[in-house]
Amino acid sequence: xxxxxxxxxxxxxVLSGAVLSLIPFRKVRPYLYILPALGSLSLAxxxxxxxxxxxxxxxxxxxxxxFDFSFRGDPLSGFFMVVISALAFAxxxxxxxxxxxxxxxxxxxFLFNVFLLSMYAVVLADNIFTFLVSWETMSxxxxxxxxxxxxxxxxxxxxxxxxxxxxxxxFIIALFLVLYKQTGIMDFQGMRTAAAQIPDILRHVVFIxxxxxxxxxxGIIPMHTWLPKAHPxxxxxxxxxxxxxxxxxxxxxxxxxxxxxxxxxPAWWGIIIIIIGAVSSILGVLYALMExxxxxxxxxxxxxxxGVIFLGIGASMMFKSHGLDALSxxxxxxxxxxxxxxAVFKGLLFMGAGSVMHAAHTKNMEEMGGLLKLMxxxxxxxxxxxxxxxxxxxxxxxxxEWLTYQAxxxxxxxxxxxxxxxxxxGGAALALTxxxxxxxxxxxxxxxxxxxxxxxxxxxxxEVSFSMISGMAVLSLLCxxxxxxxxxxxxxxSPAVHALTGAPGVLSKNGVLFVMETVTTLSPGLxxxxxxxxxxxxxxxxxxxxxxRKTMYGPSWDCGxxxxxxxxxxxxxxxxxxxxxxxxxxxxxxxxxxxSYIVKPLFVKSIRYSGVITPFFxxxxxxxxxxxxxxxxxxxxxxxxGSLHLYLAYILxxxxxxxxxxx
Amino acid sequence: MEYAQFIIIIIFSPLVNGVIKKxxxxxxxxxGPGVLQPYYDLLRLLKKDMVISNVxxxxxxxxxxxxxxxxxxxxxxxxxITTNYTFSMLGDVIALIYxxxxxxxxxxxxxxxxxxxxxxxxxxxxxTIAILVEPMIMLSxxxxxxxxxxxxxxxxxxxxxxxxxxxxxxxFAAFMVAVIAETGRIPVDNPDTHLExxxxxEGMLLEYSGRYLALMEWAHYIKxxxxxxxxxxxxxxxxxxxxxxxxxxGLSAGLYMCKMLALVFIMALVESTRSKMRFFQxxxxxxxxxxxxxxxxxxxxxxxx
Numbered sequence: 001x002x003x004x005x006x007x008x009x010x011x012x013x014v015l016s017g018a019v020l021s022l023i024p025f026r027k028v029r030p031y032l033y034i035l036p037a038l039g040s041l042s043l044a045x046x047x048x049x050x051x052x053x054x055x056x057x058x059x060x061x062x063x064x065x066x067f068d069f070s071f072r073g074d075p076l077s078g079f080f081m082v083v084i085s086a087l088a089f090a091x092x093x094x095x096x097x098x099x100x101x102x103x104x105x106x107x108x109x110f111l112f113n114v115f116l117l118s119m120y121a122v123v124l125a126d127n128i129f130t131f132l133v134s135w136e137t138m139s140x141x142x143x144x145x146x147x148x149x150x151x152x153x154x155x156x157x158x159x160x161x162x163x164x165x166x167x168x169x170x171f172i173i174a175l176f177l178v179l180y181k182q183t184g185i186m187d188f189q190g191m192r193t194a195a196a197q198i199p200d201i202l203r204h205v206v207f208i209x210x211x212x213x214x215x216x217x218x219g220i221i222p223m224h225t226w227l228p229k230a231h232p233x234x235x236x237x238x239x240x241x242x243x244x245x246x247x248x249x250x251x252x253x254x255x256x257x258x259x260x261x262x263x264x265x266p267a268w269w270g271i272i273i274i275i276i277g278a279v280s281s282i283l284g285v286l287y288a289l290m291e292x293x294x295x296x297x298x299x300x301x302x303x304x305x306x307g308v309i310f311l312g313i314g315a316s317m318m319f320k321s322h323g324l325d326a327l328s329x330x331x332x333x334x335x336x337x338x339x340x341x342x343a344v345f346k347g348l349l350f351m352g353a354g355s356v357m358h359a360a361h362t363k364n365m366e367e368m369g370g371l372l373k374l375m376x377x378x379x380x381x382x383x384x385x386x387x388x389x390x391x392x393x394x395x396x397x398x399x400x401e402w403l404t405y406q407a408x409x410x411x412x413x414x415x416x417x418x419x420x421x422x423x424x425x426g427g428a429a430l431a432l433t434x435x436x437x438x439x440x441x442x443x444x445x446x447x448x449x450x451x452x453x454x455x456x457x458x459x460x461x462x463e464v465s466f467s468m469i470s471g472m473a474v475l476s477l478l479c480x481x482x483x484x485x486x487x488x489x490x491x492x493x494s495p496a497v498h499a500l501t502g503a504p505g506v507l508s509k510n511g512v513l514f515v516m517e518t519v520t521t522l523s524p525g526l527x528x529x530x531x532x533x534x535x536x537x538x539x540x541x542x543x544x545x546x547x548x549r550k551t552m553y554g555p556s557w558d559c560g561x562x563x564x565x566x567x568x569x570x571x572x573x574x575x576x577x578x579x580x581x582x583x584x585x586x587x588x589x590x591x592x593x594x595x596s597y598i599v600k601p602l603f604v605k606s607i608r609y610s611g612v613i614t615p616f617f618x619x620x621x622x623x624x625x626x627x628x629x630x631x632x633x634x635x636x637x638x639x640x641x642g643s644l645h646l647y648l649a650y651i652l653x654x655x656x657x658x659x660x661x662x663x
Numbered sequence: 664m665e666y667a668q669f670i671i672i673i674i675f676s677p678l679v680n681g682v683i684k685k686x687x688x689x690x691x692x693x694x695g696p697g698v699l700q701p702y703y704d705l706l707r708l709l710k711k712d713m714v715i716s717n718v719x720x721x722x723x724x725x726x727x728x729x730x731x732x733x734x735x736x737x738x739x740x741x742x743x744i745t746t747n748y749t750f751s752m753l754g755d756v757i758a759l760i761y762x763x764x765x766x767x768x769x770x771x772x773x774x775x776x777x778x779x780x781x782x783x784x785x786x787x788x789x790x791t792i793a794i795l796v797e798p799m800i801m802l803s804x805x806x807x808x809x810x811x812x813x814x815x816x817x818x819x820x821x822x823x824x825x826x827x828x829x830x831x832x833x834x835f836a837a838f839m840v841a842v843i844a845e846t847g848r849i850p851v852d853n854p855d856t857h858l859e860x861x862x863x864x865e866g867m868l869l870e871y872s873g874r875y876l877a878l879m880e881w882a883h884y885i886k887x888x889x890x891x892x893x894x895x896x897x898x899x900x901x902x903x904x905x906x907x908x909x910x911x912x913g914l915s916a917g918l919y920m921c922k923m924l925a926l927v928f929i930m931a932l933v934e935s936t937r938s939k940m941r942f943f944q945x946x947x948x949x950x951x952x953x954x955x956x957x958x959x960x961x962x963x964x965x966x967x968x
Binding site for chain 2: 369370372373379383387390391392393398401402405406409412417420421424425427428429430431432434435436438439441442445446447449450451452512518519520521522523524526527530531534535538542545546547549550551552553554555556557558559564566568569570574575576577578579581582
């Protein structure tokens, strides 16, 4: 079949999934997720073809010169199609089991499929109008998904999300207005050639607007505030999609505008992006560390990973500005590779968190513990996701972070001194991020899945259904495959990299990655194979040296005291307490001790401790901005007195003003 | 031969630890156990039955193998006496650090697995220290990597250009602090303590016994020797063989022994003359070392060497 046929087949399948969900057959509904699963597979094939250079031309619907729906797939869109499809497939399979107990399943199924379609539409849109309509559809549908569990918390999260995302959209519309005003062209194809004539100052404006506008969706700091609220509020299959791919549309939009259409600007654009990336990655994971809510922790980690992606993009833009195309392509390959990886492991982790909530009915890690014994598969897959997100070999996160390191180290070949200093420091930021992420996920996995159950709910947890497990299994396999066979990924993303930078990116041969510019190679697959051989040798050696020995099981070491209880374990808050103390300048922690006495001050009845950290950006930036807005709104209110005569007078004044200035 | 240099590290790593202990004992006016004691300990542990906590899961039981094999993988990657070896293409210095990261990750999980406070305490502190060490170790390596134009350890070892410049001295100082922290030595951690409140590394291993403990200990010895070797490769690569001729290898092996002895002496000296720091004083020590590594980078960029 032709790629176009795959594309339409996928489209029809997902669309029929949306429509059929609305028909009231309760029993069948969960199985309707098979439709988007098959549809996304078909779209993945189409995407792979588009990625390898097949231009996908989709007949457009043109109502007038302005109302023109047109879609077109080039390698960059193809790459994002594949990313969306990979996750959409796994999440659809997962949703068969996950949506079983949900209320309002029909509405859910409808929104789910429309959400998928809107994301495909965003990455395939070929003109300003189509892009904005798709973008808004995606935002609105995801708003309904965030507020799907109708309670006060999700309503608040939804409000924050709606406000933030529309601030972003406002900037995006503004940048398109500037682009359209300067070039007079609506479609991206034509704009690319015309954009070169835009005066410098306006190019900078477009760049800054695209950082803010798309940065809100991507969740870079300080525009991240909606992310830790909205992602945990949504049902977990949706959080997986939102965190895995929806925030990537922000990356897509940024790449499309700033790198593709504007063709990268001066070096300081790249340097700014590197700094934004470093700050987002460090602060994102620092905030993640302090979370006891599993889903909020994962949401903050998305901020971190978006930061890592931006480190790569920034390096790429910086090299591009110096005309170092080959280096630019390595950095972009790193960024795209990490985009794919983050989609895979973050989707996996959110599904894992969803399974845990499904089984233990809590998001709070302090009430979990010992889940690995009760939910062996979920536990294994969550562990794989954790190792991947910490960028540890042999899983996928390692390869993309390794490439990012290479890109940042190559910054030394840049002619500007600032770039020479900034890029290795970006590397140090990445190292810090990696170590923080490791601590974060030792906590997330260790406290939730290991040790003894900390509550009755955790004790009674049961393994989730087969379809949920298979959804996670698919992504776990991808985590491993992208980790040990990096050559496959780099070869496939090469056309997208080439389209933006003019060089093919990272080369590979026989499972070995080559970065020619640093004379460095990496072969995680071969190393893993060697270690499997060494594993055999180790077991053999132990047997020869030690002989057959017995293993006895007994209670954990309790210092001779009678039986340990689950309350004596390290808690999640205790685990990260040292970091809270060390980084207190960033966290600004506050603690409250409430002690009630029987006889003061000797006999204590109870002690209640609570510690919170100050959400810096919310408190000092958004609250202030909100208050200013309220004050202005208060002034503006005077205009609306409610008197009809006054309103008529406004109309009259407006008319006169228009008559004077309009002619 | 070229495939086999990792065996040097695996075999001699317990000896390095034995020598450190012996030297330390001498400096402190004791006679101390013989230098072969670590071997006897490992053998004794291998021959023992194991007692495992029944709270634990398969994570606890697979961790010793993961930790040991990570250490072995690191030994595969690193050049010991020659830079002309096939395994150098498997990974670079960043991969090496991340492989140690994998080992640490699982060790910390194993610490939490038994559900005791000691294990959790050890894990929490270990991860905290790692956070402070990681950026500094990376930056000090970057300074060398940038001057060599590569992160491949063999390529760095072959480039002698930057050596004995101010940036080199600063980077080496920072790197040594990192090595002390990574190997769990005084003043960061005390390898000889089993006092609950001061354990870091030992806290995580508390529930291990028998062959699992042997694997963990051995892995720790290998990691220590790999880090020493890394220091030698990056900062004092003088005389490391670039081919496989007998004379070159012999000279290189001799020099390698001298370098190891020097590093062992430094370690014993630091351990004997310093006292263990309070946990929350560590950020000032490690932060200071981080500043050194930043300075080394800036010096390199400003001076060009």
